[in-house]
Amino acid sequence: MLQDPQTIRHYQKITDGMVDLWRRRYSFEEIRLYLDGYISCLRNSNFVEQYLIHRLEEQALSFLRDPSNFELANPQTQMEVDTDYY
Numbered sequence: 001m002l003q004d005p006q007t008i009r010h011y012q013k014i015t016d017g018m019v020d021l022w023r024r025r026y027s028f029e030e031i032r033l034y035l036d037g038y039i040s041c042l043r044n045s046n047f048v049e050q051y052l053i054h055r056l057e058e059q060a061l062s063f064l065r066d067p068s069n070f071e072l073a074n075p076q077t078q079m080e081v082d083t084d085y086y
Contacts, residue, residue, distance in 0.1 A: 022070045
């Protein structure tokens with residue numbers, strides 16, 4: 001679990017970027033390249049400790065491997081669920 005505020009901000013940027021790329025129809029391989037590039041930049045910048053970057057990478061990879069993070073919500077299904085009680 002990430003606890004450093006700066007690392008959490010980077011995690012949020014990475015995951016938001018991955019979801020945005022998925023919505024723009026990029027493949028998982030391209031999203032993985034985005035993640036690898038982001039992590040490489042963090043390692044070379046020395047703004048974040050290396051052990052925190054390693055934890056960040058593990059968390060981001062688990063986010064990428066979970067297909068539920070990339071499911072698009074269907075508004076029609078949501079409306080049917082909301083109006084089903086009438």
